[in-house]
Amino acid sequence: MSKETTSLSSKWQQNNTSKGKSYSLWLREGKKKSTFICAVCDTELDYGHEGWTNVKSHAEQSKHLRFLKDALKSGQLKSSNTTKSSSINESLHRSITTLPTTINKSSYSSFSNMSDRQLTQAEKVLRAECYWTMAVSQLGFSSAAAPNIPQLFAAMFPDSRIAADLAKTDGQRSPVIVDGIVQCFVHELVKDVLNAPAYSLIFDENTIVGGPKQLDVHIRYWSEYKQSITTRYWRSIVYGNTTSEIVGRYLIDLLKVDGLDLCKLFQLGEIITSEDNMNSNTAIEIMIDKKIRMEREAKTGDAVEKGLVSVGSCPLHAIQxxxxxxxxxxxxxxxxxxxxxxxxxxxxxxxxxxxxxxxxxxxxxxxxxxxxxxxxxxxxxxxxxxxxxxxxxxxxxxxxxxxxxxxxxxxxxxxxxxxxxxxxxxxxxxxxxxxxxxxxxxxxxxxxxxxxxxxxxxxxxxxxxxxxxxxxxxxxxxxxxxxxxxxxxxxxxxxxxxxxxxxxxxxxxxxxxxxxxxxxxxxxxxxxxxxxxxxxxxxxxxxxxLPLDNDFLRHLQFTHPLLRQQDCARTSLMIVARDLPQFISENEIDRLHAEWLVYENETIPDEWYEQKPINSKLSQVTKYYPIDHYWKHIFSLKNSSGNAKFVVLGKLVKSVLSLSHGNGDVDSDFYENEMFVTENPSPLNIATINGLRATKDAVRFYGGGKVHEVSLIINIKKQISSNITRCK
Structure with a gap:
């Protein structure tokens, strides 16, 4: 045997165990060339210098055999010895693990179900607790507001061991589980935001009846997970009478604590929308703008003249x-x-x-x-x-x-x-x-x-x-x-x-x-x-x-698909790019111009932006898909080498589309806050409000509002298990 590190051989997956089970059922390529993944044990192991011997040794372990038997019995894996099935499973695994930005929610969820090993009884109970906690948050309750429900489940399903064991926990682990769920969701949110070239913060200030003021903060960005522009709930800040300087510094500290890149902050929405307090908005914006320019200068070594981008005041509040x-x-x-x-x-x-x-x-x-x-x-x-x-x-x-x-x-x-x-x-x-x-x-x-x-x-x-x-x-x-x-x-x-x-x-x-x-x-x-x-x-x-004197906003029309081949769009593109030296460098501007020429001459089907009427007998009224739906298809185009055709153009479009058109997202979402903070509020602290709101937002984002379809359940369980271990 060679002393060099061994890598996965496709022939190994064609082998069968002594019991006739194909290795392709569970053997996967690891994150490194020197490792392999066992799908049923949910673990990554090193080949060492023994290669196939180590793989075979793992396959004969009693723990692995027990997990494999349970997985086959539960239907999570299907017994097959054909090479075709092996290649399909391997192809599916590679497509999901190497292209996470192009998968949809359903494919991610099905992969999680397929590769997750058979759970122990304790893990099943933990999963049930996670689902229950998320469901409670969806309904706007804290865990303390729904007592005795696990006992009710045990009475409703007397033949269920999971329900019986869930009733025994009596909510003792509830704080740890809530923290784990929220930590996982916030971590995934930050990770998704960091993959975007820029993001905007949207605010809305409201007064809690009989209490202090509450500031809801949302993040608007291009989500690689969804391949579209999305607005996500981030945090709520509760405060009494305070200065704009304190609010501004607190926001900066929160961005740093969560690991969000301040240099990518593109726009700051209006924090206070009443005309009497507009000076507070200006003071906060000046403070954060100055901090952003300092961060960018420290990062690049060059003095930065521009910080935040402005498209004017919120038209929604202005018109109202x-x-x-x-x-x-x-x-x-x-x-x-x-x-x-x-x-x-x-x-x-x-x-x-x-x-x-x-x-x-x-x-x-x-x-x-x-x-x-x-x-x-x-x-x-x-x-x-x-x-x-x-x-x-x-x-x-x-x-x-x-x-x-x-x-x-x-x-x-x-x-x-x-x-x-x-x-x-x-x-x-x-x-x-x-x-x-x-x-x-x-x-x-x-x-x-x-x-x-x-x-x-x-x-x-x-x-x-x-x-x-x-x-x-x-x-x-x-x-x-x-x-x-x-x-x-x-x-x-x-x-x-x-x-x-x-x-x-x-x-x-x-x-x-x-x-x-x-x-x-x-x-x-x-x-x-x-x-x-x-x-x-x-x-x-x-x-x-109204922002009718804002030239930057006027030139954003270049992103409209119907203006693609018009000279005014190319002119607007270059004006916008040159107005963003903090995001687009001189070299990138040259490449941007070349990419736009390719984009102008690209053959683009109408179906990418036009919605065809279902009933052709009806009057022809042209309806268009959302603009991010159109650009999602544009960004998917590859050149002959398999690389993305529009790199700088993609960076620019994703950034400008993340600009907020007003506080409408936060205004409509604030009704959800009334579920948690009513006219006669229970003593919810800000951490609880943040946790409930973040969970509800994440369930909507990852599961379409359905708790059982949240595709991050494995990550959530790992985070909670880690928290439980630390608390012991």
Whole structure:
């Protein structure tokens, strides 16, 4: 036998044991040339200098034979002596272990089931505890909030040893298991983020009722695991009255503790979205930007002029605040009108019952109360106004006719007086119809679009431009807006009376215009004057808040598949690349230009970005896949040598698509936080909140929201076993 280190021979897998079992069932190539992996024992061993002798010796060990027998019996392995099966298993193993970035969740999960050795009873119980802990987190409970459930399982399944042993643990290992699960998920998140060329942090600040403020932090990046842009929950920070410097330093420390590369931080979302605290955002951004430039200079040895990338303020909050200010800043206090209707019934269950009876007597066909008014989600007041308009006749009958008859003292109620006055004024109904028109046709669709979690930053500038143009077209003469670009719209003199449309051309909605027939000339003139004032207030704030003067954002259009062969896309590409010297070097810019020329001339099927209609009989409406779906296919293209065609282009596109288009991801996710932190919160500490939220996010990411499909269960068990060992 040679004294040189032996490597795996394909002939060995064709051999059979003395009992007729093929070595291909469990023999795998190790991470090193000098090692092999036993799939049923879940261990990696060294060949040493004996080579085949060591493999054969391992195959004859009683422990290995027992594990092999259990695996075959459970169906995890199928007995086969054919070379074809061996080659398939080996090919599957190699494709999964060498190309982890191209596998999907289902293939990863099936591989885990195939290669995992038969578990001992203790390991099965531990796995059950892991699944149960993750399931509890999915439902928004802490482990202490679900006592006696393991005992319930034992009673439900009396013939199950796993359920019986799980009941015996009595939750004693729960803290260790929770820590192990969270540690594993955070580790996998950090590993996935570090594989991305850049990442962005997205924030949202909210106040816990009766307690301190909570800051949710999400990470947006290109996930190699998913091969798409993803937004993952990272941490929540709870604090009281503090300074922006403390918040900024704490964020920097958290990034370092978790091992996230500060040099790859691309964008910092708005931390505080209220206009009164925007200076805090600026201070935190300046601090982190300075730290990033210092880190990059220490890493490269060159002075770095640019740190964070900015695409402007969050359009979601900007448009919502603009809509609110337009109507609350005028003398028509829409919020107060809705507030009075909503809380008149909220303060008395008897009034609610009386109102339902009145609806039945009037036979209006509507059996719904007005929706609750929530100031922090002001745009949602639109649906409340719509319901008020549907019940307007019922409201008049109830407040003006019914209530004074059944309750003589109601006339002393101040809220009733205000509501009665509103119902008797026809201008109010016209204003509500105008509000409904603007809500339906201008604002609501845009806000829904901005709450998408899909990457839309590449068309954000165009959408903001179209939105501003749409608002201007409602009251500004058309010839002043014709063929105007986004920047040119910023210079339109919208508040000059001669530039505004005549009353007959003002966009107020057909329902509101019909109501004008019942108004006097003075009332009509006042109403139209108020409409112009509202449009002017909205436009003024849009010009101030929308990122229409951000050239970097405008040039991100180069990623759109329909612009691939247009000169403007190539120009925008080079402008964006040169504006990112901290990410793209001069040598990479030269290569980027060459790669783009190849990309322009590439034959790309329409199916990569167009969704074909299922029913060809329907009208042809072109729908497009998300932009990251398209680029996933582009990045998969190889040259004749088998290497990726687009290296620098891939780095740039993955980076810019990780830019956040606003706080929509965090806003929608914050409702999940209400499951853990309610109006009467239990004493959850921040570690528990982080653990529950991180687990829920990971189950959604790895298992599609299904605990039993989480493909990292083996890693989780290893982490927990390690924690248990340290605690002994």
């Amino acid at each position: 605040n603009v809509f609110m200010n337009g109507f609350t800043a005028s003398k028509w206090q829409i919020d107060e009108i809705v507030h009075d209707f909503s809380f008149f019934f909220a303060q008395s269950s008897a009034r609610s019952q009386d109102y339902l009876k009145a609806i039945e007597n009037i036979n209006s066909g509507s059996h719904q109360f007005s929706k609750q008014y929530v100031f922090s989600r002001w745009i949602e007041v639109g649906s409340t106004v719509e319901r008020i308009l549907r019940q307007w006749r019922v409201l008049i009958e109830y407040f003006i006719t019914y209530l004074p008859k059944v309750n003589k003292m109601i006339v002393t109620n101040e809220r009733w007086k205000r509501i009665k006055e509103l119902l008797e004024r026809k201008q109010v109904l016209a204003l509500l119809f105008f509000f409904q028109y603007l809500y339906r046709h201008s604002f609501w669709k845009r806000l829904i679009w901005l709450q998408k979690q899909l990457p839309i930053v590449h068309i954000l500038y165009e959408e903001c431009t179209d939105f501003l143009r749409h608002v201007l077209q409602c009251f500004v003469k058309d010839d002043l807006l014709l063929n105007k670009t986004g920047k040119q719209l910023l210079t339109v003199q919208f508040n000059v009376a001669t530039n505004q449309k005549a009353e007959a051309q003002l966009a107020i909605g057909e329902s509101a215009r019909n109501m004008l027939k019942d108004l006097t000339m003075i009332e009509k003139n006042i109403f139209m004057k108020d409409v112009r004032a509202i449009y002017s207030l909205i436009t003024r704030d849009l010009l101030r808040l």
